[in-house]
Amino acid sequence: MNTSLLSLIIFVMLSIINAFLFHRKIANYFVVCIASSIVTVLIYQIMGIIITGYLDPFFIYGLITEMVLSFIIAIIIGIPFLYLRFRNKEEKRLN
Numbered sequence: 001m002n003t004s005l006l007s008l009i010i011f012v013m014l015s016i017i018n019a020f021l022f023h024r025k026i027a028n029y030f031v032v033c034i035a036s037s038i039v040t041v042l043i044y045q046i047m048g049i050i051i052t053g054y055l056d057p058f059f060i061y062g063l064i065t066e067m068v069l070s071f072i073i074a075i076i077i078g079i080p081f082l083y084l085r086f087r088n089k090e091e092k093r094l095n
Contacts, residue, residue, distance in 0.1 A: 010047075015040045015070040019077035029082050037070035 015036075022036040023029075041063055049055055056062065
C-alpha cells in the first residue's frame with residue numbers, strides 16, 4: 001500500500017468520523033455539513049504539516065479539493081440523521 005492511498009483512506013475515515021459526530025450533536029443539517037468539512041480539512045492539513053515538517057506549496061488546491069470531498073461525505077452521512085429527525089418531528093406532531 002503506497003502513501004497516497006493510505007493518506008486518502010485516513011482522510012475519508014477522518015471525514016466520516018467528524019461528520020458522524022457533528023450530525024449527532026447539531027441539528028442544523030447545512031451548518032453541520034460546512035462545520036464538519038472545515039474541521040476535517042484543518043485536522044488533515046495540520047496532520048500533514050506535522051508529518052512532513054513543512055506546508056505544501058500547493059496546499060490551497062488541496063484545501064479546496066478536501067473541502068469539496070468532505071462536504072459531500074458529510075451530506076451523505078447526514079441523510080439518515082435528517083430522516084430520523086424528520087420522522088421524530090412528525091411522530092411528535094401526530095401525538
